Amino acid sequence: MNMWGRHVAGSGARTLSFVDDRTFWSSDFAQLEAAKTRSEEFDRLFQFKCSPAKSHIACASGAASGEFATNLFGYTVSSTMTLIALSYNLDDRCPPVLAKFNLAKVQTRMRYIKVVPGYFYHKVMHIRRLVLPMLCWAAGFSVIPKEVWQNLRKQVYSVFEAKLLHDTAKCILHEIMGWTVDPHFAIVWSHLCAFIRVQCRDPGFQVVGGQWYNLLPAAQTILQELGWWHSDDGCFILRADHSGATRHFELGVDNPCVLQEWLADWHRARAVRNCTRIGKRLHRDDDSLAVGLDLPSPPDPSLCLFAGHVATWKATGSIH
Numbered sequence: 146m147n148m149w150g151r152h153v154a155g156s157g158a159r160t161l162s163f164v165d166d167r168t169f170w171s172s173d174f175a176q177l178e179a180a181k182t183r184s185e186e187f188d189r190l191f192q193f194k195c196s197p198a199k200s201h202i203a204c205a206s207g208a209a210s211g212e213f214a215t216n217l218f219g220y221t222v223s224s225t226m227t228l229i230a231l232s233y234n235l236d237d238r239c240p241p242v243l244a245k246f247n248l249a250k251v252q253t254r255m256r257y258i259k260v261v262p263g264y265f266y267h268k269v270m271h272i273r274r275l276v277l278p279m280l281c282w283a284a285g286f287s288v289i290p291k292e293v294w295q296n297l298r299k300q301v302y303s304v305f306e307a308k309l310l311h312d313t314a315k316c317i318l319h320e321i322m323g324w325t326v327d328p329h330f331a332i333v334w335s336h337l338c339a340f341i342r343v344q345c346r347d348p349g350f351q352v353v354g355g356q357w358y359n360l361l362p363a364a365q366t367i368l369q370e371l372g373w374w375h376s377d378d379g380c381f382i383l384r385a386d387h388s389g390a391t392r393h394f395e396l397g398v399d400n401p402c403v404l405q406e407w408l409a410d411w412h413r414a415r416a417v418r419n420c421t422r423i424g425k426r427l428h429r430d431d432d433s434l435a436v437g438l439d440l441p442s443p444p445d446p447s448l449c450l451f452a453g454h455v456a457t458w459k460a461t462g463s464i465h
Contacts, residue, residue, distance in 0.1 A: 285339025
């Protein structure tokens with residue numbers, strides 16, 4: 146479809162194609178009309194048939210272009226459109242979502258992983274291979290709603306609850322199983338990897354949008370959530386550390402493991418902060434009861450690796 150795109154683009158409209166899915170758009174009515182004419186010329190030349198039932202017009206609700214295009218093309222009009230399994234809502238500026246994401250299927254896989262016999266780290270690998278790719282395959286372009294990854298995070302906890310004490314702190318569990326199993330961590334890390342890939346693309350590969358932070362719809366959303374930012378030229382991702390100093394990561398130059406550790410530290414600080422025993426004082430003040438030391442909570446933010454817990458877990462055979 147490269148030739149179709151080149152021919153239709155002669156109208157001034159922009160084009161996009163993937164296999165047999167073709168899209169063109171413009172804010173100029175004359176360009177849209179010319180693009181439609183050129184597309185029909187191309188179809189007649191190669192004896193293609195464009196099915197009206199599989200075609201539609203996408204524009205913001207109430208836009209005058211919708212009525213114009215409907216009269217011109219005869220297609221149905223909608224404020225949403227689906228391209229390559231991503232659903233775009235033209236009434237807002239939010240990044241697209243996965244059009245065919247099946248939460249019930251993901252939850253079913255999690256239930257099977259929980260009940261199928263296997264070692265602790267076998268279940269970790271099952272989650273990485275069978276669940277997380279369903280969330281991360283369109284990283285950089287789509288976002289997963291907060292309620293979805295929060296629900297899946299609880300299901301990840303439930304997979305391992307039979308092998309842990311009931312009151313095991315979640316921040317310790319994350320260190321034992323590895324942060325890459327956490328749905329939110331996996332999603333955000335996939336986005337960061339997409340930023341690196343686009344920044345490192347071949348200079349001859351020109352795309353509409355320029356820098357990766359303009360090209361990838363989810364870029365600004367992810368960076369804002371983390372409290373990070375990018376340099377104007379897109380070469381660096383920056384953050385302020387706990388002392389207020391600005392840290393720099395150069396995309397395509399620095400080791401991605403550095404960026405992954407930044408992300409792990411971001412999650413660690415929040416996991417410790419959300420730990421019930423830290424966020425809420427549970428010490429009993431009744432002298433007639435057995436009590437332990439009334440120790441202060443660690444300062445916020447705190448980064449706890451629980452390396453002793455992890456080493457003990459791996460060394461005692463508790464992985465079964």
